[in-house]
Amino acid sequence: MVSTRSIVHSHLLVLALAFAFPAHAGDVDILIEKLVSKGILTRADAQELTAEIARESHAALSPAAPLANTVTPAKPSWRDRISLQGDLRLRHQSQELNNAPSLGNLEIDDQDRWRIRWRAGMVAEVNAQWEVGFGLASGGSDARSTNQTLHRGFSTGDARLDYAYARYAASEHVSVLAGKFKNPLWTPKDLLWDSDLRPEGVALPIEFTLADSIEAFMTAAYLVLSEDVAAGQKDASMLVLQAGATFAITDTVTLKLAPSYYNFAGLQGGSGPLVSALRSNTRDADGNLVNGYDAITLGAQLSIAGTGLVPMVSLFGEWVNAFDPDDDDTGWLLGFALGNAQVSERGDWQFKYNYRRLEADAWPEFLPDSDHLFGATNTKGSEFEFAWGLGSGVDVALDYYSNAEFMGTDIEQDLLQINLNLKW
Numbered sequence: 001m002v003s004t005r006s007i008v009h010s011h012l013l014v015l016a017l018a019f020a021f022p023a024h025a026g027d028v029d030i031l032i033e034k035l036v037s038k039g040i041l042t043r044a045d046a047q048e049l050t051a052e053i054a055r056e057s058h059a060a061l062s063p064a065a066p067l068a069n070t071v072t073p074a075k076p077s078w079r080d081r082i083s084l085q086g087d088l089r090l091r092h093q094s095q096e097l098n099n100a101p102s103l104g105n106l107e108i109d110d111q112d113r114w115r116i117r118w119r120a121g122m123v124a125e126v127n128a129q130w131e132v133g134f135g136l137a138s139g140g141s142d143a144r145s146t147n148q149t150l151h152r153g154f155s156t157g158d159a160r161l162d163y164a165y166a167r168y169a170a171s172e173h174v175s176v177l178a179g180k181f182k183n184p185l186w187t188p189k190d191l192l193w194d195s196d197l198r199p200e201g202v203a204l205p206i207e208f209t210l211a212d213s214i215e216a217f218m219t220a221a222y223l224v225l226s227e228d229v230a231a232g233q234k235d236a237s238m239l240v241l242q243a244g245a246t247f248a249i250t251d252t253v254t255l256k257l258a259p260s261y262y263n264f265a266g267l268q269g270g271s272g273p274l275v276s277a278l279r280s281n282t283r284d285a286d287g288n289l290v291n292g293y294d295a296i297t298l299g300a301q302l303s304i305a306g307t308g309l310v311p312m313v314s315l316f317g318e319w320v321n322a323f324d325p326d327d328d329d330t331g332w333l334l335g336f337a338l339g340n341a342q343v344s345e346r347g348d349w350q351f352k353y354n355y356r357r358l359e360a361d362a363w364p365e366f367l368p369d370s371d372h373l374f375g376a377t378n379t380k381g382s383e384f385e386f387a388w389g390l391g392s393g394v395d396v397a398l399d400y401y402s403n404a405e406f407m408g409t410d411i412e413q414d415l416l417q418i419n420l421n422l423k424w
Contacts, residue, residue, distance in 0.1 A: 078124075086120035086135075087423040091147070098412040114150040119162055129169045133181075137162035143274060144194040144370035163198045177203040184219050185242050186258050188301045188316035190369035191333040191356050197367065199223045201237075213248040217258075225266070226273030236266035236273050244299075252305040260297045267364060268292035268324070274366030278405065280376035281365045282325070291324040293364050303341075312341050316354075322362050328407070331358035331377070340389075343397075344423075348389035355382050360407060373403045373413045380406045381413070393423045 029050070095111045121135025136159050139146035148157040165179035177184060184203045187193050203221035210216045218241075225236035244258025269288050272281070282290045301316040314337040322329040335354025343350050358368060360378035373379045381403030389395045401415040 081125040083123050084121070085123070085424065086118070087421065089117040089422075090420040091115040091117070092418045094416045096414045099410045115147045116150065116157075117146050117148065119146065121162065131167040131169075132165070133167075134164040135162040136160065142370075143198075143366075144196050144375055146196050173208045174204070174206050177205065184221060185240065185260065186217070186219075186244060186256075186299060187318060188256075188299045189318055189333055189335060189354055191318040191331060191358060192297060192320060192363055193367055194369045194375065196370075210245065214245055216243075216245040218243045225264075233270045234266035236264070236270065239263040239265070254303050256299075256301045256303075258299045260299075262293075262295045262297065264293045264364065272364065272366060276365040276370075276376040277374040278376040278378075278411075279365070280360055280378040280405070282328070282361050291322065291361050293322050293361070294324065295320050295322040295363065297321075310338055313338055314341075320358075320362050325361040328359040328361045328378075331362035332356070335383075343387040343389045343395045344393065346389050346391045348387075348395070350385075350387050352385040353382070356380065357406075371399075371401060371415060371417075373405060373411070376405065378405050378407050378409075379403055387421075395421050397421060 091114070093111075093113045093115060095113075097110075117138055119135060119137040121133060123131060123133040125131055137146040138148040138157055139160060140158055141160075146162070161180065163180045163182060165177060165181040167178075168176045170176060178201075180198050180200045181203070183193055183197060183199055184205050185193070199221070201221060201223035203219060203223075206218040208216055220242075221238075221240050223238040223240070225238055226233075227235045240260060240262050242258055242260040244256065246254055246256045248254050267289050268291060271287055272289055275281075279287075281293075284290055297318065297320045299316075299318050301314060304313045305311070306313055316335050316337070318331075318333040320331045333354055333356040335352060337350060337352045339350035340348040341350075342348070356372070357380040358377050363377055365375065365377050368375050368377065372381060372383070381401060383402075384400045385397065387395050387397040397417075397419045399415075399417040399419065401413065403413045403415075405411040
């Protein structure tokens, strides 16, 4: 008589062999038959055991079943500390110039160009307080343009440094920025600062809450403009202090204001670190700048959240007044925007319009938006913009400029840009 304990031991032995050697299922069947023939297992027990082995073996070998010794590789810590970003813009640009002087590229009255712009960058968190970032962009040595024109028999373009900086978070509200970086100053539009410009030097951005409805900010910066640009020329620099706040007037209405003070060193009496094609600032007989261009500015933006077809309405403006000149020392811009605050998803849209007037000596000629009559001062004109989202991170945009130089000249510019923008 075979004991119950022997039967149990036999079951365990067969199961152990089946899982230890799953590839030899035939051997297990032979073993079970031997146990039946010796009376250790009944035929019913053998059939039940065979079915159980089949079920357990199938589960053990199933791809969905986790392996006992599988260890998930640890995600490298640097992946959590680094973010990548970039964009690509494809552009067709059509320009017509009337009454333009034969000066540089202004001698071409009508111009159609295909252009591209690409930018790629990385930001890395060194530790809880330090951050570093750098980026590359297409374009050449022009600080106000990262465009690459398609021409010259498929020639290769340049890849240049766009920014490289370090940021130190001294506290929750105060940080220090050093190197070459994206503009830390807030401006509602580009009357004073071309969007491609990357200032160089040191900046101290401060942000804090004054009340439940008031978010305040301040930025102090020392920026390098030039160093030994030519024999006998002075080094040039800029010191700027901006203070501003965003006021939540109601749940749907906000007002942002930011006055600034600019102090320039080394511009007066020099030829300037960069000049526009029109050399529009007042110069002496030797071509040196007559004024120093210290100035006060004011930026403002009133935003109203809407519903339905028009989710946002915005009114914005900029104003500048230089201290040195007796006249021709003021500039201003007024505009409005309708649509989404940002065009980032499919179906998002935005329309913008602004009119500007920038007198000859209101501001240094190497800083304003270069698309407005080559970035010159002594200009006035309109800009119309429309953007439509094609998908997440993809939009098509139209930008039309109608500008003129208005004091003592009759130069006119009509410029249309059609852009396809892709961002990641």
